[in-house]
Amino acid sequence: MTRISRKVCIIGDFAVGKTSTVTRFVNNVFSEKYLTTVGVKIDTKDLELVDGRSLRMVIWDIAGSDRFSSAEFAYMRGAQGYLLVVDGTRKETLASALALRAAVEERYGALPFVLLLNKYDLVDEWSVSDAEIEALNKQGVLVLCTSAMTGKCVEKAFRDLAKSLTGVSAA
Amino acid sequence: MSELEKLREILFAKEKQTLENIRERTETPSTRTRDVAEVLPGAIGLSHRKDPQLVKALREPVRESFEYAVDKNPRAFADALFPVIGPAIRKSIAESMKALVQSMNNTMEYSLSPKGFKWRIEASRAGIPLGEYILRKTLVYRIEQVYLINRERGLMVGHVQNESAVAQDADAVSAMFTAIQDFVSDSFSPDHRQLLETADIGEFTVWVLHGPYSMMACVIRGEPPRGVRDELAEILERINLQYGEALEDFTGDSDSVEGVEDLLGECLLLEQLASGEDSKKSAISPPLLIVLLLVGAALAWWAYSSFQERQRLQAFRQAVADTPGLVATELASDGRVINMRGLADPLADDLEQVMQRAGVGEVAVAADMAPFQSLDAEIILRRARQGLKPPAGVEFSMRGDTLVASGRAGAEWREQFLSRAPLIAGVASADASATFVRDEELLRQARMALQPPAGVVLGVEDQILSIAGTAPQRWIDAVPEGLESVDSFADIDDSALVPSELAALDRIVSQLDGRTFYFASGASLLDSRNTALQSAAIQLQEGFALAELIGRTLDVQIMGFADGVGSLESNREVMRLRAEALKRGFVAAGIEADRISTAIAALPDNPVVDESMRKAELRLELRPAVPTP
Numbered sequence: 001m002t003r004i005s006r007k008v009c010i011i012g013d014f015a016v017g018k019t020s021t022v023t024r025f026v027n028n029v030f031s032e033k034y035l036t037t038v039g040v041k042i043d044t045k046d047l048e049l050v051d052g053r054s055l056r057m058v059i060w061d062i063a064g065s066d067r068f069s070s071a072e073f074a075y076m077r078g079a080q081g082y083l084l085v086v087d088g089t090r091k092e093t094l095a096s097a098l099a100l101r102a103a104v105e106e107r108y109g110a111l112p113f114v115l116l117l118n119k120y121d122l123v124d125e126w127s128v129s130d131a132e133i134e135a136l137n138k139q140g141v142l143v144l145c146t147s148a149m150t151g152k153c154v155e156k157a158f159r160d161l162a163k164s165l166t167g168v169s170a171a
Numbered sequence: 172m173s174e175l176e177k178l179r180e181i182l183f184a185k186e187k188q189t190l191e192n193i194r195e196r197t198e199t200p201s202t203r204t205r206d207v208a209e210v211l212p213g214a215i216g217l218s219h220r221k222d223p224q225l226v227k228a229l230r231e232p233v234r235e236s237f238e239y240a241v242d243k244n245p246r247a248f249a250d251a252l253f254p255v256i257g258p259a260i261r262k263s264i265a266e267s268m269k270a271l272v273q274s275m276n277n278t279m280e281y282s283l284s285p286k287g288f289k290w291r292i293e294a295s296r297a298g299i300p301l302g303e304y305i306l307r308k309t310l311v312y313r314i315e316q317v318y319l320i321n322r323e324r325g326l327m328v329g330h331v332q333n334e335s336a337v338a339q340d341a342d343a344v345s346a347m348f349t350a351i352q353d354f355v356s357d358s359f360s361p362d363h364r365q366l367l368e369t370a371d372i373g374e375f376t377v378w379v380l381h382g383p384y385s386m387m388a389c390v391i392r393g394e395p396p397r398g399v400r401d402e403l404a405e406i407l408e409r410i411n412l413q414y415g416e417a418l419e420d421f422t423g424d425s426d427s428v429e430g431v432e433d434l435l436g437e438c439l440l441l442e443q444l445a446s447g448e449d450s451k452k453s454a455i456s457p458p459l460l461i462v463l464l465l466v467g468a469a470l471a472w473w474a475y476s477s478f479q480e481r482q483r484l485q486a487f488r489q490a491v492a493d494t495p496g497l498v499a500t501e502l503a504s505d506g507r508v509i510n511m512r513g514l515a516d517p518l519a520d521d522l523e524q525v526m527q528r529a530g531v532g533e534v535a536v537a538a539d540m541a542p543f544q545s546l547d548a549e550i551i552l553r554r555a556r557q558g559l560k561p562p563a564g565v566e567f568s569m570r571g572d573t574l575v576a577s578g579r580a581g582a583e584w585r586e587q588f589l590s591r592a593p594l595i596a597g598v599a600s601a602d603a604s605a606t607f608v609r610d611e612e613l614l615r616q617a618r619m620a621l622q623p624p625a626g627v628v629l630g631v632e633d634q635i636l637s638i639a640g641t642a643p644q645r646w647i648d649a650v651p652e653g654l655e656s657v658d659s660f661a662d663i664d665d666s667a668l669v670p671s672e673l674a675a676l677d678r679i680v681s682q683l684d685g686r687t688f689y690f691a692s693g694a695s696l697l698d699s700r701n702t703a704l705q706s707a708a709i710q711l712q713e714g715f716a717l718a719e720l721i722g723r724t725l726d727v728q729i730m731g732f733a734d735g736v737g738s739l740e741s742n743r744e745v746m747r748l749r750a751e752a753l754k755r756g757f758v759a760a761g762i763e764a765d766r767i768s769t770a771i772a773a774l775p776d777n778p779v780v781d782e783s784m785r786k787a788e789l790r791l792e793l794r795p796a797v798p799t800p
Contacts, residue, residue: 005342005423007324029343038354042346056423058326058346074353078324080422 005056006165008045009076011100012085013093017118019061021085021148025155026059035063040075047162048171055162055170076104081112081165083157088117088145089125094132112164114142114157121147223426284458303335312393313442314403315375317435318345319410320386321421325349328385328421329431333439336390348388352379380404382411384418389438399441410434480504483531490529494520495549497540504534511538516545518553544596551597558595559588565606574598577605610634616657621650627668636660639667641674644721672721676793679714680725683707684791688756690749691785701756707789708760715766718793727762728790729753731771735780746771753787 010018019032019041026043034041045057062075076082084101087093097115104111115136117128136143142160146153159170196202218225241248287305294304315336319328327345332338355367366386370377376394380387380403387407391399410431411418417427484504491499491511496519501512509531515538522536545551548569555567555574565578574592576585585603592601614631623629627640638650647670654663686707711727718725731750733742750769758764770790 003425005326005425007326007346007423027340027343029340030347034347038347038350040347040350040354042343042350044340044343056342058342060325060346060350074357075350078321078326080324 002053003056004053004166005058006080007060007078008057008161008165009060009062009079009082010085011062011076011082011097011104012116013087013090013096016085016087016090016093016097017148018083018085021116021118021146021154022059022061022083024148024151025158035061039063045158047158049162049166049168050171051168053166053168055166057158057162057165073103073107076108079108079111081161083161084113084115086115086117086128088119088128089122091127094128112161114144114161114164116144116146116153116157118146118148120145120152121149226426312376312391312395312399314389314391314395314399314438316390317438318348318388318390319431319435320345320349320388321418322349322381322384322386324421324423326421326423328418328428329435331432331435331439345388352386378403380407382407382418383415384421385411387435387438395441402441403438406434406437476506480506483529483534484509486529487526487531487534487536490525493528494525495547496520496545497525498543498545507535509534509536511536511540513538513540514543514545515540516547516550517542518550518557519545546597551595555592555595555598559591561588570602572597572599573602574600575602575605580606613657613660617654620653620657621646622653626671631660634661635664636662637664637667639665641669641671644670644672670721672717673723676714676717676721676723676725679710679717680791680793683710683714683789686789687786688753688788689786690752704753704756705760708757708762711757711762711766714791715762724794726792726794727767728792729757729767729769730788730790731769732784732786732788733772733774734782734784735774739774742774743771746774749785749787753789 010022012018019035022043022045026045028043030041030043032041040063041061043059043061045059047055047057049055060075060079082104084097086097094117101113117133120126133143142164144153144157144160146157148154162168162170196206215225290304290308291301294301297304313333316330316332316338318330318341320326321328325346325348327342330338330341330345338344352367356363356365359365366379366381368379368381370379374392376391378389378391378395378400380389380400387403387410389403413434414428414431421427484502487509488499488502491497491502491513496516497513498515499511499513501510503510522538526534526536551569551574552567559567561567561576561578562580562584565576565580565584568575568577574595576588576592580588580603585606588603588606589601592598610631610633613634613636614629617629617631617636621629621638623638623640624642624646627638627642627646630637630639636654647665647668650663650665654660686703688701688704714725729750731746731748731753733745733749735742737745747769750771754764754767754769757767
């Protein structure tokens, strides 16, 4: 059976819930201490595609910070897609995320990505407006409201990204 | 033709022709085939480079074609596979044997040793099968896992591992390894270009080999020798040679690097087993070696014993065969005793001598031998010696079935030999010609030995020595001793040999016997100066000496006579006086008195006067020597 793998990064501001969002949906191979030591943690996510192939997303969970250092950017090298995570209760993290996107595109060119508006379970504290989401959608950005706590739309985020990466829907 | 058609003809004649050509090319199959043939190779190459669709499309038709071809002509495929399948099978068998020997070694070496018990406990604690634990402990090194990682993305290109290796998610490990590689490079390399090449983690060593677009990370248990790195590099080079383009453009599709894991798998074949403290592992473990040595020693001892036994038996068989008068009909050995049945001549060597010659002194021989008469030449000779008792100096030999005697032998023994030899078993005829010496040679030898004096004649005829003539008694006495150095004579004839002393004595006796000495009438006195008497006395003296020399007795008597004148009494008296008178004459001349006796002649009753009887006579008689009592 044909096996394909893709390098996928999760980036976003500090404490937007990058790690906790995906951790329930991936194969956790390494402990989180790598994030604080090496600055990156690798997980994998397997998906079956409708054409029969299997896709393994190798997920580079890159330690978040307000601004990427050169080392962190180095981890992005060769990435074929990414999940851009925003804390929906902290509006400023959206701006940071968009800035990150711009920086990545500047350095590595346009890559498929999905923007995750996380912490949707804290909808009372939600600070990102629908208009802003609409505006992003209009730019062609795929935006998903996710919740690490409930798991809402996380799987879908991976599936959407998989389709962007391979051109084939996940089964 | 209308104006319009004419116009069309003028305007589009060329295009029409072109269209016509195109139609012909598209509708004529042969032309189409030719066209496709021209572009087909290029089209296939282009399509293959562009995407894998062509491969997918061709997969099934090719498979079916292959199956069809195999079905129709299996021989061609068998021939094609022949050079490949042999080495593959041999390699497989070799690997299996290697594993078996290793397993046996490990089991033998560690199952009962203190170390074995320790490892058993440790394996039990670790939850690992004992065999696996032993293997881990006894490996100098073994390449457990190999990752081929795309350096750009950190994506795993290929991964192989040993069955026993515990592997994490290979994709995650590859990515993490790349991250750490970058992390280490960024953190510790001043120019961020140096790359991590070796990492030691407990009992593992990770070697990283870097290619142009990928790196090969080898997880090695134990401590590999440096040379292994060269072998790994060589494998990486081959991978780059074969997959260079695919590695450069690797985006995560395994199709593009299909088969790379076979090459990676070669890395796993590199391993080396430990042998105690030595890095050079002997093929066989010490306990197994001891067992094998013991078995080998037992086999060697058995083989040596059998060999010795066979050698001993063979040597004995040969010795028996070489011994005249012995015939072995059955000969077998049970290791300690040689059992023999057969025939033995009473004159043959006894078995102890045979065993000594064969050099099988330590082995007993049980023999059941029936007596027989051997016709072996040596035994016939022994039989002849026993029966014919040849004198010293006579040797026997066999010529065919003829017994030949050679040396010095007397005629009598020779006669016996010639008559009795053919009666001996194995002897058909006898030949004693070699015991004869030619008469001339014997005569020459006799002359040399005896040095006969003048007057002695030697002769040899038919081996008989004749000695004739006169010789001093001393020489005659020395003859037997002189002949000792001469070849035997059939006989010695010395009847014609006379001692010279006897001849002289005979001469004296013949001269003196009857010698007459005359007296005057009635006289009984003889002149003492009578020269005849003096001469006779000297001869008598010589006669006595000669008689004594040859051991004879010379009797001397003096007989007195009378002339018959007068009375008988007076005549007798005159006779006595005359004999006495002559004896006195001889005594006076030096003859011992008791050597001469006197006697008187007989007188007739009526004597006639005869003057010639006025005399005395010497009477001599030579007697043989009186044997000494």
